[in-house]
Amino acid sequence: MFGRKRPVSDFNAEIEAHLQLEIERLKEQGLSEQEARAAARRAFGNVMHAEERFYESGRWLWWDHLCQDVRFGLRMLAKSPGFAAVAILTLALAIGANTAIFSVVDAVLLRPLPFKDPGRLVWATEHFAFGPSTVISADFPAWKDRNQVFEQIAAFGGTSGANLTGAGEPSRVTITRVTTGLFSMLGLQPAAGRAFLPAEGKQGQDKVVLLSETLWRNRFGSDPRTIGETIRLDGAGYLVAGVMPANVRPQADVWTPLALDADIFSAHSPQWMMLAAIGRLKPGVEISKAQSDLQVLTQEMDKEYPPEAAQFRAHETVEVIPLHEMMVHNVRSLLLILLGTVGFVLLIACANVANLLLSRSVVRGRELAVRAALGAGRLRLVRQLLTEALLLATIGGLLGSITGLWATKILRQLIPATLPADVHFDPRVFGFSAAIIALALFMFGLIPALIASRTDVNERLKEGGLRLGASAGTHRLRGLMSVGEIGLSLILLVGAGLMVRSFLRLTEVDLGFDPNSLLLATVERPLTAAFDSQQHSAFFQSSLERIRSLPGVKEAALTQRYPLGPPHNATMMLRVQGAENFRPSQPISVTAISPDYFHVMRIRLLKGRTFGDRDVEGAQKVVIVNESFSRMVFGERDAIGQHIGFGEPSPTWKEVVGVVADAREDALEKEPGPEMFVPYLQQPSFSMTFMLRTESNPLMLAGSVREAVLSIDKNQPLSDTTTMEEVIAKSVAPRRFRMLLLGLFALLALSLAMIGVYGVIAYSSTQRTHEFGVRIALGADRQDILKLVVRQGFKLALLGVTMGVAGALLLTRFLSGLLYEVSPHDPLTFAGVAALLMLVALAASYIPARRAMKLDPIVALRYE
């Protein structure tokens, strides 16, 4: 039953043999050669028919038909390359966009985490009434030793920098400290050497280190002899135990073990560490059970803390969520919005190609009618038309999938850095692409094919000419499709418009400082056991002097933390002299600065004075606060001369000497919060950033700053040099990227919809050529013809815009998390986009309308 066993030629030879045998027999009976041949043929019947029947009995007939259809389809496409190019390009763009977004969705949301048995991994954290969500190090031993729900629980934290010295130039590396069981719990194996031993989680044995594969390669040339060597981090020696592969999370250059018997794990320690905890649930344990178990343990711990801690522990709660959810929750909604967006683009593209195919099938009405008249069944016609659609879908789909996968390189930045995932081609992405191609084929292929094949042969052939076969139904369908296209693209444009408005709002934000020509160079001193603050201050002071005198530097200052820079610790422990019961409602950041910081940054001094040369160690402790602080703490009262203390239960009082204007510190979109500034000579810091106001391009000075620092301390690297403009650009980069992405898709949708409207109007005005001719001949004004055609486009646009506005009102609320100071129902955006779409739709119908207007009635009337 599979395939034909005999070739056609063999069958033909048999029939030929048959005829010869018969002729010879007849000749024996006395017939002439000619008579015998005729008689043999007569007796045989229709030779062709036998051959044909033999042919059709072949099992691969459908394959032959398919080949025919494909060949024919390719010929038809080649005959109208413009049509084919538009259709294929449209599909490729839409399918490519879908594949690209889906492959990111797949990598981020669908694929399980690349850890051992990821389904049971959970993220556990404590929430406090104020401040960040974290696990206080003193609570962790209780969680680890007394819980009933985890097979294993591990923690990490204290990500910081250290100066790696020894071989070559000193460099800055990031260190993350992990409990010894973390990597094995995640199922992560070292690429070389060994992982941490359980015994190394104790003080005295914790001077071991794991290197990242990247650091091992770049710094040590992947030399296996590095393992077992000792490296120096901030001057202290660490034994290199092994190398971890690149996909390890939490990311760092080096990892060191957390010694669980260290002071920070005691409730009575003067300081704690902020940890993150990951656990593996015992089989069958519910997440809610784990959460209540940890909550109970944490409340039991309350008793162990000193009374001063009662305030901050007052409202703590524990939350346990799946690890995967924790890692992706920032991008989930964005990815789903993008998936919806490209889905819309695909719908529009399909409607467009369906429109194109429909107008073609109408033009080809005569051809189809002739085929039907010659005996082609309806199924055969549908199959022929479907094959053409299939060709378009396949070529467009393949092209789209390839470009889509290529485009994922750009989209990779949507993947959160904490997620060890990368975009790659997997069966799911392939399946998704195939599925949307099939969907597209069904939508733009089957419907037009069914409509076109519903041919009344007689009617078609009678009608003749170009006026063939545009049934009212077909035309209504086409109109409806362009209405849908306009509606969908309006929704996307509104979405993009809202993003653009947000972005503009953001760039107009008053920063509170001048970001132009500012070079930032951060220096982190080794955080060694013997923290000599005087020595650090001296280093920074002489470096600042040296840098100030560099040619090209106008002014320079020091700060512990710069605006929009890395997050910074803040304090909740604020005391105000004369208002002992005052409790701050939010954390207050404290920044150590050099006296001229405000001047260099161009942050306005509102009241009092800035720091001066008098404000040194040993003198009266002073502090400058910002406007928000003054309003929150002192209200209408004058802040100058007040005394405040912070950071300790019984603080030394500091006098408020100045009030400065607010500046955006955490993020452009975040309102400035309360801040305090102290002179760095009174509160030294081991990590400071040089802020340089330069005469020309700031980055040109980076080299001389590095040399200036090295000339003070030859072991001191710069950890980061950048400009303020770069910092700002970086802080808005994700928003900018999202805006461009949505904007791109919306523009794509708009142009597709316009092609659709143009197609419908142009086609229908061609259909009405005869009618227009009559109208003009009967004395209609040419302007009337123009109006007639444009009105049709106007109707479509109005209907589409109405539908789109309704849809957008329903859908834009999903965007609200991505907007900044713009309502999801922003009337300006809605009105602007609606007007734009009406205008473009009218323009698209104006071109065919002008053509109709210029008709020569004589030609038009003959036009049949």
Place this chain on the structure above:
Amino acid sequence: MSTREERERLTLLQGTLDLLILRTLVFGPQHGQGIARAIQQTSEDALLVEHGALYPALQRLEAQGWIDARWGTSANNRKARFYTLTQAGRKQLVKESTRWRRLSTAIGRILGPEAKEG
């Protein structure tokens, strides 16, 4: 492309023609033309087989595995495709002939009286 009606007519003929072909091959291998001639002669020219119709039937029987085909040389030294009855074909022949006999007896009984008169 053949229409449905034609196909229906063919299926009606099919059983009969198949039976006749199988019966003819009992006497040994034969080529298409020979089969046609044999049917015509043994039925004393009562049955006129359109030679062309023979081949789809042969094709079908071959596909069923009831006959085998091989190219060979005819009595007058011509190349021809010879058909042989297979074991399965023999069984099919017995089954079909029994069925046919029963059918014709049954039809004969119904038509009996009139047939004598005619």
